Amino acid sequence: MLNSHISKLLSDLGHTDKIVIADAGLPIPEGVPKIDIALKKGNPSFLDVFRTLLEDMVVEKVMVAQEVKQYNAPVHQEMKKQLSEIEIEYINHEAFKSLTKDAKAVVRTGEMTPYANCILQSGVFFLD
Numbered sequence: 437m438l439n440s441h442i443s444k445l446l447s448d449l450g451h452t453d454k455i456v457i458a459d460a461g462l463p464i465p466e467g468v469p470k471i472d473i474a475l476k477k478g479n480p481s482f483l484d485v486f487r488t489l490l491e492d493m494v495v496e497k498v499m500v501a502q503e504v505k506q507y508n509a510p511v512h513q514e515m516k517k518q519l520s521e522i523e524i525e526y527i528n529h530e531a532f533k534s535l536t537k538d539a540k541a542v543v544r545t546g547e548m549t550p551y552a553n554c555i556l557q558s559g560v561f562f563l564d
Contacts, residue, residue, distance in 0.1 A: 482547035496559030
């Protein structure tokens with residue numbers, strides 16, 4: 437992980453701590469730190485950031501808005517492929533936005549497609 441802010445965030449995570457990977461439009465709750473890595477429309481993409489964080493983080497569960505199934509099938513299918521061994525919890529988008537207030541941070545991408553957001557819940561690295 438080259439981004440120093442994300443690297444620090446990952447090293448500080450404890451079991452069940454949460455990180456949000458957000459598209460460019462997701463509202464960020466007051467008081468939740470934002471790590472803004474958006475450069476321009478679509479860059480970096482949600483999936484680029486998602487795949488990279490999965491390489492460096494022990495994830496025990498992922499929460500996504502159920503609307504992604506209908507409104508962003510390409511992102512949903514790729515997430516399912518990447519998460520074949522990890523639980524995916526589907527919740528409605530309003531509940532998803534409410535849960536972001538408990539995140540350690542929101543990583544904002546340049547993604548411009550609907551419902552390209554997730555909450556990664558940290559697992560325990562010594563149990564793998």
